[in-house]
Amino acid sequence: MKLIHNFKSPNFNDRKSNNIEIIVIHYTALSSISNALKYLCSKKNKVSCHYLISQEGEIYSLVSEKKRAWHAGQSYWRGSTDINSISIGIELDFSPSDINNKFTLKLNSALIFLLTKLLKKYRISNENILGHSDIAPYRKIDPGKYFPWQILENKNLSYRPKLLNKSEIKNSIKKEWLNKKKLNSIKKKILFMLNFIGYDTSLAQKNKIYFDKLINAYSSHYKIYKNYYYNKKKIFDVIEVHFLNIILTKNKK
Numbered sequence: 001m002k003l004i005h006n007f008k009s010p011n012f013n014d015r016k017s018n019n020i021e022i023i024v025i026h027y028t029a030l031s032s033i034s035n036a037l038k039y040l041c042s043k044k045n046k047v048s049c050h051y052l053i054s055q056e057g058e059i060y061s062l063v064s065e066k067k068r069a070w071h072a073g074q075s076y077w078r079g080s081t082d083i084n085s086i087s088i089g090i091e092l093d094f095s096p097s098d099i100n101n102k103f104t105l106k107l108n109s110a111l112i113f114l115l116t117k118l119l120k121k122y123r124i125s126n127e128n129i130l131g132h133s134d135i136a137p138y139r140k141i142d143p144g145k146y147f148p149w150q151i152l153e154n155k156n157l158s159y160r161p162k163l164l165n166k167s168e169i170k171n172s173i174k175k176e177w178l179n180k181k182k183l184n185s186i187k188k189k190i191l192f193m194l195n196f197i198g199y200d201t202s203l204a205q206k207n208k209i210y211f212d213k214l215i216n217a218y219s220s221h222y223k224i225y226k227n228y229y230y231n232k233k234k235i236f237d238v239i240e241v242h243f244l245n246i247i248l249t250k251n252k253k
């Protein structure tokens, strides 16, 4: 699969880090690939991405991977706030309210091709293949609840928590992590675990609207559980399994 180099964005600067650790997936919310190219390559918009993938599966290289493209904006993941400096941004030619409102087979295949290449090249963990809504849950909803994360999970290009049995969940790790920290409500436990997983929980601590946005961002990524959205206890169980997965992997290392 060839990259298209006919369009370049002037919107970039130098990275403040040499490590590329995260890939951020976006959708453009623009009605066509030509509009997206125009928008992302126009100096006055001050936004860009490294790659843009069309509905037909063409991959446009707009900014060199060596440079810091401007796609993440104000964002947070696992303590880092300058996500643009440590990430590669991929925009998908998709808009929920226009005719390009499908994640087509060709688009998905091109994305899989690109992610496979990038994960290998930079040794990026599949835990760090994220949506814009994961790193900016209070401002952004892209790539949206219809984005096919499960296709990426099937190819190990995105993290899928493994289901654990009850005895594993009730083991000492849980006691150590959740009970010792005196988290005396489900909400506090959820916020603690989501922050441990990577999310910025600062605003959600203070305000219910932001708490709901955060839960929405989580639910739309780990969509196999989307029916659990309105049941706090069920979403708690899902997040707990995810959290325990992360602790168990960390303990192995």
Ligand SMILES: [Zn+2]
Pocket (backbone or CB within 6 Å): 025, 026, 027, 071, 132, 140, 142
């Ligand atoms: Zn975005």
